[in-house]
Amino acid sequence: xxxxxxxxxxxxxxxxxxxxxxxxxxxxxxxxxxxxxxxxxxxxxxxxxxxxxxxxxxxxxxxxxxxxxxxxxxxxxxxxxxxxxxxxxxxxxxxxxxxxxxxxxx
Numbered sequence: 001x002x003x004x005x006x007x008x009x010x011x012x013x014x015x016x017x018x019x020x021x022x023x024x025x026x027x028x029x030x031x032x033x034x035x036x037x038x039x040x041x042x043x044x045x046x047x048x049x050x051x052x053x054x055x056x057x058x059x060x061x062x063x064x065x066x067x068x069x070x071x072x073x074x075x076x077x078x079x080x081x082x083x084x085x086x087x088x089x090x091x092x093x094x095x096x097x098x099x100x101x102x103x104x105x106x
Contacts, residue, residue, distance in 0.1 A: 001050065004055045005074065012055070022042045023044050023060050024041070025040065025060050026038055026061040027065075028065055035091045039083060050063050069087050070085070070087045073086075
């Protein structure tokens with residue numbers, strides 16, 4: 001279900017240094033022009049979730065969402081954590097003249 005890169009694990013280690021580790025939720029967040037995206041948050045697992053341990057951390061994700069995306073890769077970029085689904089999420093808007101820019105030539 002989950003792949004955690006070494007750089008992402010190190011960043012999580014740094015974040016939780018001196019703190020009690022909490023469950024980390026993988027969830028569907030609004031994505032603006034390009035549609036929804038996956039993100040991370042600290043949140044306890046529920047009975048509707050599947051949990052998995054990776055790199056000393058417990059990740060949880062809604063079972064229905066996991067069924068749609070089949071798996072996740074968590075990596076670290078210069079912009080922060082990147083949470084990539086195995087099966088891409090449907091995209092909306094984003095291109096052409098009707099994207100977030102407000103129209104052609106805007």
